[in-house]
Amino acid sequence: MKKFLFLTTLFFSIALLSACKKDEEKATFGTFYLQFDNIVGDQDLTIADAASSDFKYTNSLDQNFNVSLLGYYITNIKLEGPNGEVFVDPVTTGAAAADVKGIYQVLESSTTSQTIGLSNVPSGKYDKVTFTLGIPADIVQEGATGGVLDPAEGAWLWNWDAGYIGFAFEGRSPASPVAASQWNPENSVQIHIGGWKDITDNPMMVNNVKTFTLDFGTSVSVSDKLEPKAHIEMDLLEVIDGHHGSADFTSTNQVHTPAGGTEFAENLHSAFVVDHVHQ
Amino acid sequence: MMNSRHAALEFIILCFNFFTMKNLLPFLLLALVFGGCQKDELPSAKYSFVKPAHFPEPVYPLDRNPVTKEGFELGKKIFGDPILSRDGSVACNNCHVKGVAFADPQHPFSIGVDEREGLRNAPGIANMAFMKEFMWDGGVHHLDFAPPNAIENPLEMDEKMTHVLWKMNQHGSYPALFRKAFPDMGDTITSPYLLFALSQYQNMLVSATSKYDHYKLGDANLTANELEGLALFEQKCAACHSGILFTNQEYRNNGLDSEFADLGRGKITESPDDMGCFKVPSLRNVELTKPYMHNARFKTLEEVLDHYASGVKPSATLADELQQNGTLGIPLTPTEKARIIDFLKTLTDHEFIQDTRF
Numbered sequence: 001m002k003k004f005l006f007l008t009t010l011f012f013s014i015a016l017l018s019a020c021k022k023d024e025e026k027a028t029f030g031t032f033y034l035q036f037d038n039i040v041g042d043q044d045l046t047i048a049d050a051a052s053s054d055f056k057y058t059n060s061l062d063q064n065f066n067v068s069l070l071g072y073y074i075t076n077i078k079l080e081g082p083n084g085e086v087f088v089d090p091v092t093t094g095a096a097a098a099d100v101k102g103i104y105q106v107l108e109s110s111t112t113s114q115t116i117g118l119s120n121v122p123s124g125k126y127d128k129v130t131f132t133l134g135i136p137a138d139i140v141q142e143g144a145t146g147g148v149l150d151p152a153e154g155a156w157l158w159n160w161d162a163g164y165i166g167f168a169f170e171g172r173s174p175a176s177p178v179a180a181s182q183w184n185p186e187n188s189v190q191i192h193i194g195g196w197k198d199i200t201d202n203p204m205m206v207n208n209v210k211t212f213t214l215d216f217g218t219s220v221s222v223s224d225k226l227e228p229k230a231h232i233e234m235d236l237l238e239v240i241d242g243h244h245g246s247a248d249f250t251s252t253n254q255v256h257t258p259a260g261g262t263e264f265a266e267n268l269h270s271a272f273v274v275d276h277v278h279q
Numbered sequence: 280m281m282n283s284r285h286a287a288l289e290f291i292i293l294c295f296n297f298f299t300m301k302n303l304l305p306f307l308l309l310a311l312v313f314g315g316c317q318k319d320e321l322p323s324a325k326y327s328f329v330k331p332a333h334f335p336e337p338v339y340p341l342d343r344n345p346v347t348k349e350g351f352e353l354g355k356k357i358f359g360d361p362i363l364s365r366d367g368s369v370a371c372n373n374c375h376v377k378g379v380a381f382a383d384p385q386h387p388f389s390i391g392v393d394e395r396e397g398l399r400n401a402p403g404i405a406n407m408a409f410m411k412e413f414m415w416d417g418g419v420h421h422l423d424f425a426p427p428n429a430i431e432n433p434l435e436m437d438e439k440m441t442h443v444l445w446k447m448n449q450h451g452s453y454p455a456l457f458r459k460a461f462p463d464m465g466d467t468i469t470s471p472y473l474l475f476a477l478s479q480y481q482n483m484l485v486s487a488t489s490k491y492d493h494y495k496l497g498d499a500n501l502t503a504n505e506l507e508g509l510a511l512f513e514q515k516c517a518a519c520h521s522g523i524l525f526t527n528q529e530y531r532n533n534g535l536d537s538e539f540a541d542l543g544r545g546k547i548t549e550s551p552d553d554m555g556c557f558k559v560p561s562l563r564n565v566e567l568t569k570p571y572m573h574n575a576r577f578k579t580l581e582e583v584l585d586h587y588a589s590g591v592k593p594s595a596t597l598a599d600e601l602q603q604n605g606t607l608g609i610p611l612t613p614t615e616k617a618r619i620i621d622f623l624k625t626l627t628d629h630e631f632i633q634d635t636r637f
Contacts (some may be wrong), residue, residue, distance in 0.1 A: 095344075095471035096463060143343060144423035144474035151427055152440040152470040159431055161547050162424035182433070197420075205548055259549040 028123045030222040032079060032087070033229035034116045036106045037275070038070055041237045045070060047108050048171065050185055055174065059241045063249045065173035065189060070236065071107040072167040073148070073156075075139070076132040076211065077118060082219055085124035093145050100147030103139065105155070127219035129230060133268050134166025134209035137196050158194050161258070166209060167193040167268065169236060175249040189249050191240055193265050195258020206258035208265035214274045221279065233275045242267030325636060326351050328408065331487035333495055334523055337408040339422055339482055346479045349460035354480025355637070356456070357473065362446050363426075364436035365392050371429065371477075374401040377637055380564035380628070381405060381484065387575030391435040398434065398541065400575040402560060403568045405486035405631065411528050415557045415573040418547045422481060423474040440470050447473065484637060486563050488630040491622075495523075501625060508622025515609050516619070518600045525562040525626065531598040532556045534591030534607070535576055543573065545596075555596050566627045580623060584616040 038045040040057045048054055048066040055064035077089040091102035107113045135149065140163050149164065151157040156165035172187045180186040197205035220228035240247045245263025247253070255261050326348035328341055344350075357363070361370040374389035375381040381404035383389050389401040399415050413419040419428060429435045430443060447453040447468050457468045457476070464472050491509075493499035501509065512520075521527045530544040532555040539545075545554035557573045571577040577586060591601050591608035601608055611619070631637075 095461070095469070095475060096465065097469065141421065143340065143421045143478075144471035146469055146471045150470050152444040154441075157424070157427060157440075159424065159427040160418050162419040162421065162428075257549060 028224040029120045030123060030224050031227045032118045032121045032126065032222055033227065034077070034118070034129065035229055035231050036074075036114045036116075036234060037231060038108050038114075038234050038236060040067070041235065045108060045236060050170075050172075052172070055172070057237075059237065059249070060246065061175075061248055063173050063175035065171050065175075065249065067108070067169065067171040067236065069109070069168060069170040071105060071109075071113075071156075072133055072234075073103065073105055073135050073164060074116065074131050074133060075103045075135065076130075077102065077116070078130040079118065079121060079126045080128050080130070081124050081126040083125060085122065085126060087118065087121045087126070089118050091139070093139055093142050093149070095144060095146050097147035097150065097153075100145060100149060103135070103148055105148040121222045123221075123223040125219040125221050126216070126228075128213055128215045129232075129274070130211065130213040132209060132211040133272075134193070134265075135164040135196060136209045137198060137207075140164065140196050156192070156194075158192075158256075161194075163194055163196045165192045165194040166196075167191075167239065167261075167264075169240060173249040173253070176253040177250065178253055184254075189247075189253045191247060191252075191255040191261070191264060193255070193261035193268075195261060195265075197258075206262055208258055208261050210265055210268050212269040212272070214272060216274050216277045218277060220277050226279065229278045231275045231277070233273050235271050235273070238271035239264055239267045242270060326483070328482055329485075331485060331492070333492065334406075334485075334487060335409060337482070338411050339408040339478065341408070341482065344423075344475045344478055346483055347460065349456070350476050350479040351483055351636075353456050353460045354476035354478070357476055358480050362450070363430050363438060363443055365438040365442075368392055369436050371426070374435075375404050378632055379403070379567040380486065380632055382564075382568035387570050389435070391432070392437045395434045395437075397432075399573045400570060403564055404481055405484050405563055405628075406524055406561065407484060408482040409524055412558070416543050416547050417530060417558050422478045423471075425481075426474060426477050427470075444468055444470055444473065484631075486628040486631040489563065489626050489628040491625040492628070494625070502621070504618055504621040505625050506622075508618035508620070509625075511615050511619050512622050515611065515615075519559045519598070520562050526559045529559055530556040531559055531600070532594060532596040533572075533587075534593070534597050534601050535572060535574065535586070537592045537594045539594075541574065552596060555594060562623060563626050564628055564631070566624045567632070580620045581616065584611060584619060587611065588616065 043057065045067060047070065048068050050068040052066055052068070055066050057065050057067070059065065075091055079087040089102045093100055104116050105113060139145070147153070149155045156168055158165060170188070170190045172185060173189050174187055176187045176189050178184050178186065178188040184190070193208050195206040195208040198207045214232065216230060222228060244266035247264070255264070326346060328337070328346045330337060358371040361367045363370065369392055374383045374386070376384050378384065383401040387400060389397045391397060402415065407422050413422060413425045414428065419425050427440055430438050430440060454468060457464055457472055460476060461472045490499055490501070494501050519527055519529070519531055530553060536555070539555035542554050544556040565580065569578060571583050577583045587601070587609045588611040589608060591597070593607060
């Protein structure tokens with residue numbers, strides 16, 4: 001259905017475009033880039049080896065830690081401008097990787113994944129971006145999906161409580177008493193934020209998929225010659241040590257359930273800030 | 280000259296053998312199909328999903344992954360292939376055996392790699408296309424996502440999806456079979472197609488031809504005892520085991536224990552109301568799917584009914600249906616139990632377990 005809608009939209013867009021060619025004023029389009037930069041407080045976030053004992057970061061309880069895995073899913077991206085400009089990044093799904101569009105897995109370990117290029121953005125001014133963090137119900141309920149949602153290709157599929165982890169942090173902290181096992185290194189800290197179910201008749205089902213809007217603080221212009229870029233900083237400390245919940249690694253070191261991740265999901269909005277925009 | 284005469288002779292012998300080997304009917308059908316008949320639905324119809332007339336609409340999105348002969352047969356091959364397990368020792372059909380309606384015929388808790396014992400009894404697989412959620416705890420909301428559970432569970436197949444796909448892409452026959460089943464796939468097998476094939480196979484496993492079904496459709500009679508059992512069943516059991524699927528697809532604590540070694544549904548919802556609750560299983564083919572309950576507590580249907588009559592244990596989350604009028608359990612006389620079991624046996628679907636397609 002989504003694919004059909006997308007194709008229909010595409011068809012009409014092309015039809016519209018060809019119609020415009022005859023006019024004097026051409027509608028033009030450009031590319032808008034979102035670049036994600038992960039930080040820990042005032043330090044840049046860098047990935048350590050899973051067994052590393054180099055603990056660069058410190059939380060508010062003076063517990064040192066490092067980060068061996070950090071990433072999140074972004075989807076349903078929308079740009080809006082002061083004069084009513086709206087761009088919605090189309091989301092399509094399917095079994096073939098090529099059919100999966102508008103869903104992004106941003107990984108600290110992959111530089112290319114940190115920049116999302118939104119093409120076919122109508123020329124105009126834009127001053128805010130809205131996106132969903134995590135994979136929402138309509139996509140999870142489609143069933144097996146390819147590309148960034150393929151569990152054999154690195155997708156974070158929770159299989160016992162089927163759905164995708166929206167935000168994943170793994171590392172080590174000397175404060176964590178976790179012993180080495182087949183699943184964890186010694187002193188392991190793993191906080192996986194997942195849970196998408198908003199099911200009627202079941203008020204206890206936790207939905208940790210969050211949608212929020214970030215203001216640029218200024219407006220930037222898109223045209224066929226202007227390709228602006230918004231630098232979005234994600235502060236891991238705000239997620240695991242924020243206003244709505246803070247992980248004391250001595251007791252909160254393995255978060256693998258929807259309810260367990262709720263307080264950290266509440267922190268997500270304030271963890272993402274537009275640091276600056278380039279025209 | 281000799282050669283062509285020899286060949287002609289061979290052809291005559293071949294034709295003679297063909298007809299004497301009672302292959303006449305398929306030959307005639309084939310002739311019909313190739314002989315200008317436009318409606319060549321016969322061979323493929325056997326391999327498309329058909330909703331039984333007395334069943335509800337399927338839940339599975341069949342338009343997204345329609346059943347084809349190639350996809351179904353590929354799914355069947357994978358279902359029986361231990362390539363899905365870490366050491367090549369466990370296939371789906373180790374624990375889901377056709378002869379017992381795709382339940383486990385011998386182990387209370389199914390046995391995974393390295394003889395590891397699982398935590399729950401393997402349920403039968405039938406009528407999956409009509410189910411809203413899967414597993415005893417309903418943690419899986421879509422049939423496509425059921426197999427990774429078994430594949431990646433350390434107590435079951437203890438394998439990684441990535442490695443399964445790697446093995447399949449190296450395999451002598453899988454790449455060609457996948458490309459045939461999924462022409463849009465491209466050259467590399469990816470997990471959605473693996474899961475689609477397994478779903479196609481499981482969606483076809485429709486059990487709707489039991490004696491009870493024939494009775495419902497008006498082409499068989501139940502005995503007096505079976506009819507008596509049906510009336511008792513509707514009065515005493517059908518609140519949960521409701522409808523043509525014999526499950527309301529909800530979760531209940533049926534009083535096996537007062538304290539829960541396995542939180543069941545509670546582990547998924549993290550709700551105190553769901554602790555110790557498990558999916559109400561379909562009772563289709565229940566005669567074949569022993570032992571019973573998520574923890575294989577009971578070996579016979581008699582033991583199950585004894586439990587409901589006099590073994591139900593109280594707890595905070597015990598099903599309301601099992602504590603009506605201040606009494607624990609369901610009042611049942613020995614005769615009533617026997618009649619209910621007579622009825623339950625009419626849910627055994629011999630055509631299903633003998634279906635040569637499966």
